[in-house]
Amino acid sequence: MHEKLTIDIETTGLSNQDEILQLSVLDTMTDEVLFNSFLKPSHIKAWDEATKTHHITPEMVVNAPTINQIRDAVQKLLDKASLIVGYNHLNFDNRFLTKAGFRLPERQYDVMLKYSEYIKEPNKYPEGFNKTPYKWFKLVDCATNLGYDWESRPHDSASDARATSWCYRKLAEIN
Template identity: 40%
Template sequence: MEKITEGKIRLAQASKLPAIPYKLKGTKIIVFDTETTGVTEDDEIIQLSIIDGNGKTLINEYVHPYWKKDWAAAARVNGITPEMVKDAPYPHDLIPKVKGIFEAADLLIAYNNQFDLSFLRRWGISDSGKEQYDVMLEFAQEYGEWNEYFGDYKWQKLSTAASYYGYKFKAHDSLEDVRATLYVYKKLQAQESEL
């Protein structure tokens, strides 16, 4: 418990670091994704990828967590082990650049964006005043599988959305995920423009 507290203090300090200004070229769109040690408030980002609306990679980094030392369940899903991140940058090494990229963007795109944003907000990344597009929610309507219990369309995995449009990729690698997300986003936009 002591390591978690110390790690959270370090993260709180790191989240206050100022942004490094960033200039997006030719687009004001970013697509982002994280891989994490789990899904709770005590979990951390262990991979972060951001591309622009043209598919250019802006960040693709493993991240050394402050307090988590083992995440066997998450590693079975995303394949990222403690050994793979032991020499990776810590959040404070990345936060200023990430803040600058988010500040430069007008449109934030992700697949299940509230999950990723919940982790990035702990880094001090602001999405305030930014237009957002959650590809998962938009694709759920396109796919059309109704969930009686929730009274809404059932959320689908990114792999289902990508496959629906004929796109193949290696899921649970954040760079592969953002590329697939951008692809599905563009397909959804093309369909909307046809209406």
């Protein structure tokens, strides 16, 4: 049984109308890939701005399964998890996952928030989107600063999930 799961997604954009384009689920402690797939959006047909970041094009997902086709398999993994690990998932990924019909375990660990607490760099704009006392950092900055060696490119959900798992384990060692 995989008790701790790391989840990462790539999306068509940032708004509530956008959809998941790639979903990856890894065993947090071993980095075993339990699920990784591109997903064909149901409503969104183009996502030019998002493609600049993650390089996922409509052509890459045209024959991919839809979220409805993979939901049960992924939900079975989530139902067995005692902890979900992610990077900025409490503020971002969870919104898309719950909209897509996934039920998430109550126990969750957001590496971005824990890393921010570890670094303790004051948030210059506490009245803005980030209403926490500390500055938020991108995953690539967190991973690089903790000594992670990027084997593949950031903004692929499997690659990002692997980096997130590594950062989770590294922060556990430090604390």
